[in-house]
Amino acid sequence: MSAPSRVVVVGASAAGLSVAETLRRRGFDGQVTLIGEEDHPPYDRPPLSKQILSGEWPEERVWLRDEATLAGLNLDLRLGVAALSVDPADRVVVLADGSRVTYDELVIATGVRARRLPGTDGLAGVHTLRTLSDARALRETLAAWPRLVVVGAGFLGTEAAAVARAMGAEVTLVSDLEAPLSDVLGAELGELLVRVHAEHGVKIISGVVVREVLASGGRAAGVRLADGRVVEADAVLVSIGSLPNVDWLAGSGIDTGDGVHCDEYCQAGPGVWAAGDVASWIHPAAGGRMRVEHRTNAGEQGMAVARNILSAGHPAPFAPVPYVWSDQYDRKIQIYGSPRGCDRFAVTDGSLAERRLVALYGRDDLVRATVGINMVRSVRAARALVATPTPWDSIEQGVTA
Amino acid sequence: MHIAVEEEKCVGAGQCVLAAMEIFDQRDEDGVVVLLDAEPPEEQHAAARDAAAVCPAAAIAVRE
Incomplete structure (x- = not known):
């Protein structure tokens, strides 16, 4: 498999930026085109419902990279222009300003929009x-x-x-x-x-x-x-909730549904990949399709796709432990894994009464998720029980609630 | 290699600790990053770069 010389990334938010940055970090010196529908340079979304909404942070704190760092990536950066369609046979993306961008590898990172x-x-x-x-x-x-x-x-x-x-x-x-x-x-x-x-x-x-x-x-x-x-x-x-931005792919032959349907390598077809909120991929450990709308997943999946693009035909499956955090009043909630659908629950550190705790969630006799409230280090330690298959029975000792 | 962190920007996600345990830790009360080693030895440089790359708040700067 020959090395690509042109990578086009559609979507200039966390996932798209992560692809572009990882390509450069790993020595890719071909052309990288980063296309963003919004006028803004890549920015961070979690603060929008937190420090930006409250006014605690000035708006410039949301830029993911400063101007010099972005310039240093030597990107063909096209902001304020949407991608309208893609032709995977000719490997070309058509933009709203009428321009056509050809690619060897295309990364779809168009995210989601609010319902x-x-x-x-x-x-x-x-x-x-x-x-x-x-x-x-x-x-x-x-x-x-x-x-x-x-x-x-x-x-x-x-x-x-x-x-x-x-x-x-x-x-x-x-x-x-x-x-x-x-x-x-x-x-x-x-x-x-x-x-x-x-x-x-x-x-x-x-x-x-x-x-x-x-x-x-x-x-x-x-x-x-x-x-x-x-x-x-x-x-x-x-x-x-939100809807994946896949409408522009209609008629392209790229398989979409609830997101862009990818395999375990985040690949949707020859020369087509997806990363971030829009990517629905087969998680090897979870054994099924997964689409994750979390900030850290966007970064990690972008890195994984960039590595796979440069893997010379030896891609690695993308098998993260999903992570999300939420700040509400003075509580910091952190979740590793997916508590959804779990039928076992145990508090293993702190307590519900203190509202400061670590809890484990289980399904099918395995630990599937851990949630921490204001116990940052303890929940990070518990993450290991989610990352490697851990029988539920093995954690019952020491359970406090 | 020299590493600097911006506590102000840190959102306490802990991704840096997962990437490079020898270099980063977190305060338990709010998760804000604690820099353990601003000039890590060579064998940890790759991990340090990974940590900077995965930080969701871009709060880690690595100078080489």
Whole structure:
């Protein structure tokens, strides 16, 4: 297999940058084109619902690399232009400005976009939170101490709710789950976090979906729930998950569904790879398809794809322990592995009462995940139980709850 | 090789410790990075570069 001379990366966020940077770090001196739909240079998204939303950080803190470092990568950087289509037979990407970019290897790193509620496009006072402009708009709204309804109580919605409370907004959190966050953290820790939010004055409505956003005078005025209840509000944040950006690949022959379908090497076909939120790949240890929307995965998967591109036909499977963190009030929640679908739970350090703990999650007699709340080193040590197959029974000794 | 960390930027993800345990640690209360060795020996240089590359906050600078 001959070495590639032109790599085109579509998507200039964490995953795309990681591909470009790793190629250079490993000595690739061919052309690297990095294409980004947004006007901004590569920036970091986790702070958008945290320090950027609150205004604690100046905006320039989100740039992933400074100008000199980016320039040093010697990239063909095309910002503010979307990729419209790809022809894998001719190995060419067509951009919105009409230009055509040919490649030897293509990396799809187009990420995800926020899901919206139907009928809310363009309605003033309805927010999503995915981009820097989204964060700016919501921050300006929050500065006026609004009544805010947050629709969807995943990590994004709950982080934003915490920031909004701290900024003085009156916050109602609406979740379609009876036990918000129980899907990603299990019943015990989900309940713990919901209690933390309630103590901070967030009103929580659970087990009901939002039927529609109410408007008055061209602005959002609240939401109507499926049971008929109305929650009045000045602003609505819709945080109900995201959709992979694969529409531009329609008709290309590249296999897509919930993301770009890849094999265990993150390859989607000859000369086509995917990394980051948009990549659905077969995790060798998990034994099935996985798509991970976490910041650290974007970086690690970008590195893995770059290494595989340069592997001269000897790619390595991508088998990470997924990691995600969330900051809510003064709690830092860290998750290694995937608690989703687990049926065993044990606190192995700290305690629920202290709200400072390490918990393990198990399924099929193996440890599958660990979650830490304000116990950074202890949860990092527990990660080893997730990284190598560990029988659940072997950890029962020393369990405190 | 010289390593510098920016505590202000650190988000406490701990990726650096996983990449290079001899060089980095974390404060237990908030996870902020602790630099154990600003001038690591040669055999740890590759790990140090990996740590800088995986840091989600770009809080590690490696000068060679």
